[in-house]
Amino acid sequence: MSLVQAMFYLMAFVTVGSALVVAAGKNLVRSIFLFFVTLFGLAGLYVLALADFVAVTQIVIYVGGILVLILFAFMLSGKEALATAEQQKTKFISLHNLPAFILAALFLVVMLNVVFKADINNLPWIKTAIATKNVVPVNGTGINDIGVGLMTRYLLPFEVISVLLMIALVGAAHLSRKEPVEA
Amino acid sequence: MNYYLTYFIVAAGLFAFVGLFTMFGVYAERKVSAFIQNRLGPTETGKYGSLQVLADMMKMVQKELIIPAAADKILFLAAPVIIFIGVYLAFAALPWGPGLIPANINIGLYYIFAIISIETLGILMAGWGSNNKYSILGAMRSAAQIISYEIPAGFALISVVMIAQTLNLQDIAMQQGILSADKAKFFGFWDVSQIGGILSWNIFQAPHLMVAFVIYFIASLAESNRAPFDIPEADSELVAGFHTEFTGLQFALVFLAEYSMMFLVSMVGVILFLGAWNTPLPNIGSLHLATWTTGAGWGIIWILIKTLLLIGVQMWIRWTLPRLRVDQLMNLCWKVLTPLAFACMLISGVWRLWIM
Numbered sequence: 136m137s138l139v140q141a142m143f144y145l146m147a148f149v150t151v152g153s154a155l156v157v158a159a160g161k162n163l164v165r166s167i168f169l170f171f172v173t174l175f176g177l178a179g180l181y182v183l184a185l186a187d188f189v190a191v192t193q194i195v196i197y198v199g200g201i202l203v204l205i206l207f208a209f210m211l212s213g214k215e216a217l218a219t220a221e222q223q224k225t226k227f228i229s230l231h232n233l234p235a236f237i238l239a240a241l242f243l244v245v246m247l248n249v250v251f252k253a254d255i256n257n258l259p260w261i262k263t264a265i266a267t268k269n270v271v272p273v274n275g276t277g278i279n280d281i282g283v284g285l286m287t288r289y290l291l292p293f294e295v296i297s298v299l300l301m302i303a304l305v306g307a308a309h310l311s312r313k314e315p316v317e318a
Numbered sequence: 319m320n321y322y323l324t325y326f327i328v329a330a331g332l333f334a335f336v337g338l339f340t341m342f343g344v345y346a347e348r349k350v351s352a353f354i355q356n357r358l359g360p361t362e363t364g365k366y367g368s369l370q371v372l373a374d375m376m377k378m379v380q381k382e383l384i385i386p387a388a389a390d391k392i393l394f395l396a397a398p399v400i401i402f403i404g405v406y407l408a409f410a411a412l413p414w415g416p417g418l419i420p421a422n423i424n425i426g427l428y429y430i431f432a433i434i435s436i437e438t439l440g441i442l443m444a445g446w447g448s449n450n451k452y453s454i455l456g457a458m459r460s461a462a463q464i465i466s467y468e469i470p471a472g473f474a475l476i477s478v479v480m481i482a483q484t485l486n487l488q489d490i491a492m493q494q495g496i497l498s499a500d501k502a503k504f505f506g507f508w509d510v511s512q513i514g515g516i517l518s519w520n521i522f523q524a525p526h527l528m529v530a531f532v533i534y535f536i537a538s539l540a541e542s543n544r545a546p547f548d549i550p551e552a553d554s555e556l557v558a559g560f561h562t563e564f565t566g567l568q569f570a571l572v573f574l575a576e577y578s579m580m581f582l583v584s585m586v587g588v589i590l591f592l593g594a595w596n597t598p599l600p601n602i603g604s605l606h607l608a609t610w611t612t613g614a615g616w617g618i619i620w621i622l623i624k625t626l627l628l629i630g631v632q633m634w635i636r637w638t639l640p641r642l643r644v645d646q647l648m649n650l651c652w653k654v655l656t657p658l659a660f661a662c663m664l665i666s667g668v669w670r671l672w673i674m
Contacts (some may be wrong), residue, residue, distance in 0.1 A: 199435025
């Protein structure tokens with residue numbers, strides 16, 4: 136087993152293991168902190184897949200942004216509110232153990248089916264790409280390709296996403312604004 | 319196998335350097351603060367109090383590790399380690415001289431920016447784990463401050479990256495001296511590729527980067543929780559903020575993280591704006607000062623001098639300016655620094671397109 140393979144199995148074990156503990160854990164705050172380990176393991180897997188930019192972006196957005204915001208929400212809500220939330224009986228989506236298990240198992244069957252049917256090593260478009268030399272070499276210039284791609288071929292989706300974020304910002308500003316006092 | 323051994327040696331060397339710098343930094347901070355406040359500082363332990371830090375370290379190691387009864391044990395014990403590791407990991411991508419860089423990754427700057435955000439998580443962990451209202455208030459203030467100041471800092475960095483057109487820190491360093499592959503122009507009109515020295519530093523290649531540098535420097539003070547932005551540990555209101563409950567070695571780790579963060583942000587500032595490991599001495603006629611003082615050994619000396627000077631400024635500011643209030647802090651960030659940083663980014667684009 137090469138070092139890369141060993142790293143892959145280590146990262147995969149860390150990611151899956153910590154994700155399981157996150158889902159099964161009783162202590163909500165510890166679960167959030169453990170989710171950080173999951174995200175880090177996932178970033179490691181991205182690095183192994185030669186997607187270093189995606190890996191770093193994952194850390195910036197999820198660890199630096201989303202996780203910290205989730206923690207903020209937790210800390211603002213206080214320990215008593217958290218305790219009642221943990222013991223809540225009528226949940227928004229309430230499933231008993233058996234239906235949840237069946238749902239998960241069926242989904243697993245679907246996913247495994249896709250994996251085995253896809254036959255990843257012989258996909259036609261990958262074969263044509265290799266035959267016509269239409270591949271990106273592994274030399275660390277991935278970020279240049281991403282930049283050029285975002286500004287040319289994928290410009291419209293990129294701009295649409297920026298408009299979406301703008302709308303979200305405007306909405307947030309509107310919600311947090313004080314209503315003018317009517318005279 | 320030797321290949322991997324080198325990595326371990328480099329990592330251990332960086333750790334040793336961080337430790338040594340922290341010892342030096344604590345001593346310097348006490349002496350500088352004493353000088354500014356017209357005191358003497360440590361004098362008793364060793365000549366001029368030079369063994370004071372060593373004595374403090376002995377004291378820290380001997381102290382009992384106290385875990386508060388109501389604390390979340392795992393989070394409380396893990397927090398200082400995570401705070402420190404977040405900063406220490408970023409040292410991997412910093413260039414020390416031509417050809418001297420622990421990990422020459424092509425997205426080095428972005429990596430550092432990402433890895434620093436782990437520190438926020440560690441601070442929140444410390445605040446929550448201590449189960450103490452001062453700690454949690456300090457942690458929340460710290461997180462709010464770091465998240466806000468990442469924006470002007472990020473845009474100041476982007477304006478440099480737009481000029482340099484790379485995220486590789488070694489390439490950015492290379493462009494600011496006589497080893498540059500492309501042309502370096504002083505203020506955009508005078509070709510100084512062969513002259514080098516202070517004239518080819520980024521802040522002189524594109525003068526609006528001086529503004530960007532000041533923005534970055536202010537934001538970096540806030541990101542390392544230093545005065546005047548030390549509301550997370552405001553002693554007069556919050557005891558000691560998020561590290562109120564830590565004792566002994568854990569407290570030492572928090573301190574280690576603070577000083578290595580100071581060094582890290584200063585060094586990133588030096589690399590991006592102040593010519594990295596390039597010499598400040600230009601070639602004048604037949605006096606080839608820049609050529610003589612460029613090299614791996616010189617590189618380490620120059621970058622250390624520049625970084626330590628910036629750290630000196632950080633200390634000077636800490637002991638001169640009073641602490642900002644929370645609303646003043648946010649006003650400064652969102653109403654002054656962020657628009658200015660946006661303007662810098664815009665000018666960078668224009669500069670790159672039409673002048674360089």
